Each structure stands twice: as C-alpha cells, then as structure tokens.
Amino acid sequence: MRLSFARRCGFTGLLLAALPAQAQAPAANAADTAWMLTATALVLLMTLPGLALFYGGLVRGKNALSVLIQCFAITCVTSMLWFAAGYGLSFGNGGSWQGLIGSFERAFLNGMQRDTLVGSLPESVFFMFQLTFAVITPALVIGGYAERIRFSVVLWFSALWLMFVYVPIAHWVWGGGWLAKLGVMDFAGGIVVHVNAGVAALVCALVVGKRRGFPQTSMAPHNLPLVACGAGLLWVGWFGFNGGSALSAGGGAGMAILATHLGASAGALAWMLIEWQRYGKPSVLGVVTGMVAGLGTITPASGFVGPAGAVAIGFIAGTACFFATQLLKRVLHIDDSLDVSPVHGVGGVVGTLLTAVFAAASLGGTGFTVQQSMAAQLAVQALGIAASAAWCAVMTWLLLKVLDRTLGLRVSEEQEAEGLDLAQHGERGYNP
Numbered sequence: 001m002r003l004s005f006a007r008r009c010g011f012t013g014l015l016l017a018a019l020p021a022q023a024q025a026p027a028a029n030a031a032d033t034a035w036m037l038t039a040t041a042l043v044l045l046m047t048l049p050g051l052a053l054f055y056g057g058l059v060r061g062k063n064a065l066s067v068l069i070q071c072f073a074i075t076c077v078t079s080m081l082w083f084a085a086g087y088g089l090s091f092g093n094g095g096s097w098q099g100l101i102g103s104f105e106r107a108f109l110n111g112m113q114r115d116t117l118v119g120s121l122p123e124s125v126f127f128m129f130q131l132t133f134a135v136i137t138p139a140l141v142i143g144g145y146a147e148r149i150r151f152s153v154v155l156w157f158s159a160l161w162l163m164f165v166y167v168p169i170a171h172w173v174w175g176g177g178w179l180a181k182l183g184v185m186d187f188a189g190g191i192v193v194h195v196n197a198g199v200a201a202l203v204c205a206l207v208v209g210k211r212r213g214f215p216q217t218s219m220a221p222h223n224l225p226l227v228a229c230g231a232g233l234l235w236v237g238w239f240g241f242n243g244g245s246a247l248s249a250g251g252g253a254g255m256a257i258l259a260t261h262l263g264a265s266a267g268a269l270a271w272m273l274i275e276w277q278r279y280g281k282p283s284v285l286g287v288v289t290g291m292v293a294g295l296g297t298i299t300p301a302s303g304f305v306g307p308a309g310a311v312a313i314g315f316i317a318g319t320a321c322f323f324a325t326q327l328l329k330r331v332l333h334i335d336d337s338l339d340v341s342p343v344h345g346v347g348g349v350v351g352t353l354l355t356a357v358f359a360a361a362s363l364g365g366t367g368f369t370v371q372q373s374m375a376a377q378l379a380v381q382a383l384g385i386a387a388s389a390a391w392c393a394v395m396t397w398l399l400l401k402v403l404d405r406t407l408g409l410r411v412s413e414e415q416e417a418e419g420l421d422l423a424q425h426g427e428r429g430y431n432p
Helices: 005-018 030-058 059-092 123-145 149-176 178-182 191-207 223-245 252-280 286-299 307-331 338-359 374-406 413-418 421-424
Strands: none
Touching: 005 413, 030 059, 030 123, 030 223, 059 123, 059 149, 059 421, 123 149, 123 191, 123 338, 149 178, 149 191, 149 374, 149 421, 178 374, 191 338, 223 252, 223 286, 252 286, 252 307, 252 374, 286 307, 286 338, 307 338, 338 374, 413 421
16 A cells, blocks of 8 residues: 555654654754854953043043053964953863852863853853953053053063952853852852952052152043044943843843943933033033943943843933042142053942842843842941952052062153153154
8 A cells, every 4th residue: 555645744743743752952042152152252342442442532642552452462372361260260160269260271272172062152152251351340440550560560460460359250150150149149240350450550559659740730531532433432332341242142132232321321311510610611522431430330230131121220320420520630640541440440349239229120121040039138238348359459469568568569750751651652643
C-alpha cells in the first residue's frame, strides 16, 4: 500500500519525535547582541572623542593636546589591564575572597570562546561593554589634575588606580560583591563611575595642588565650541552608557534612554535658569555643564525610575551641582580644574540617594531591592556611597604619595608656564 506524501511526513515526524532529543548549546540572542554592540561603541565614543574634546576645550590653549593624549593613552593602558586581569577581578568568582574581589580565572581572557555566553550575550561583547566603563572612569579623573601633572604620572596613576580602586568597587557593586548582596541599586555607575571619579579628582586636586596663579588669574576655557561639540557627543554616547546597562534590547533599555534624555534636559535647564537669574545672562558653558550634571545624576537611577522621576532628578542635579561648583571654587578655592568633584562626584551621590526615592513603584519606578522599603533602601544606598568613597579617597591618596616620592607629581614652574603641550609632548595645538 502506497502512503500519501502527507502521511509519510507524519510518520517521519513521529519517528523523529520518538528519538532521544539531542541537547543544543544555548545561542546568543541576536537582538540583544546587536544592541549591546551598538551601546559599546556609543560608550567608547564618550571618551574618544567626546570627553577628549570636552576637556580639551575647557583647558587653556597651551594644554589642549595634553588632555587629548591623556584620554587616548588611558584608553590604551586600561584596555591592556582589563584584558590581563581587570575583567576577571571585577566580574569573576572570588572564592574565599568572594564579596571583596573577583579572581584570575579570566586572566588574559583564558577560556573565553566565540560561543561563551554571559546571559543572552557573547562574553566577548559583555567584556567589551564593561571595558568602556573602565576606560572612561579614570579618564574623568583627568579634570582634577589637568594642566600641571607629568604625563608619566598620568599613566602610572591611571593604571594603579584602575586596579586598586575601580576594579574592587566594580566587583562590590556589579560583580556580585558585598554591596550587591546588600541590595545596593546602581544601574549604570552612580557609585562605580561618578562617585569614584569625583572623590579621586578631589583628592588629586588637594594633593597635587593648585595651578600657578589660581584663583587670582583667569583660567577660562580656550575653546567653547570644542566644549559644546564634546558635550554633544557625551549626551549621545550616554544613551549607550545607561541604555546598554540593561544588557538587553527591550523596554528596560528604552526606559533608561528616555530617563537619561529627560534628566540631561532638566539638568541643563536648571543650571541655565539659576545662572541667568544670578548673573543676568545664560552661558554655553553653564548649559553644557548642567547637562553633564543631569546625565551623571540620572545614571544610577536610569533603569529604576519613570519619566517624571527622571525630570525631578535632573532639576535637582542642575541645582545641587551648580551650588557645589560655586562652593568649591569661590569659597574653598580648591582647584579641581574641570569641576569633576562638584559635577560628577556630587551628582553621583545625589543620584544614588534619589534612586531610593524615585524607584518607588508609587512614583512610577520599578520598586526597591531591600524589603520594598524606602528607608531601608536609602540606608543601603548611603552605605554604598560611604564605603566606596572612603576606599577611593584612601587609596587615591596613597597612590599619589607613592608616585610623588618616586616620580614627582608636578611639572616644573617653567614647564607649567610654557604649557604641557610643548613641555611634555613637543607639539602645539595651535600655530602662533
């Protein structure tokens, strides 16, 4: 008896179904991978050329190239250290040291294959995304010592600071460390990036000392169009910074990007309005600084709050960071050259604390991780800030003191007057 084609197909299907199922290796999610590749490129764009142009325009013309080469060199040094040990120490299982530091199991990316996964992503993509965060954090610290430090010290300090400050704190918060187990909420780097960089910049400003002539001599930015271009690149790149921290392509990433944009806009407007009221005119520098304050402050909360919470955080950010900048420069006369500590540091603290408020489900957020209690969450957020800031301050101070004894932190008075472009690199950013 001949069987029809349909019946034969049916019998074949039944036979195949009766065979033992063969396990298939899990595959990366294509949509998530595509988004995270894009986000990785956006975050690297924040450092090169975003931060390089932003900082390069903020310094005096004779030091513009020194900032550009510092950003490029830090990117390269950090990449090598992240490959060698930083990644595994941040995200690896620490064994008996679990909770404090990771491990060397991924040293030199040992064991990583093309099809190795972290969640729904190839591990190579996860590695690269986290690398871009490790790159920008020590690059942000440049603003605390710009225009008066030796280039060799920049390299040594950035390398040591990455391994002894950034890596442990990244593990505490993002790598399954003790703060993560307590339930600290830091979606994209309020503690790990902004508090860390702000505290380090403040310590650098205090230990390295003021630029010659500060605060009596005017040290205005030499190229505001360059600053505005760099700030615009930072704004665009921040969509990858915060949206990519969802580690997937979906509603979480979309809401984080929306919160990021609203926070930046509100921060810029708040700074501009305060400046306009106090001085009679709004400035380009004020608007872009307020934008960066809004971006830094919304970062820890971006994946946990709704649109209204993001706007509130942005306005608070612009206001708080404006007055923190005035206090630091005009009252305390601390020469944090590019306002890293009052913008990123204060912004990181404010945003991390406000996460415990605006993440409330009743305010449109995702809810808390600690007993669904605002007070309990606020206590954990404060502990995370205090512990990370204390570790960062002590280790940064120790590293600077060691480098001062061995290499000497500052260039000579003559080199500082000449400018680091010529004195340290033999080049000019602008021909006379």
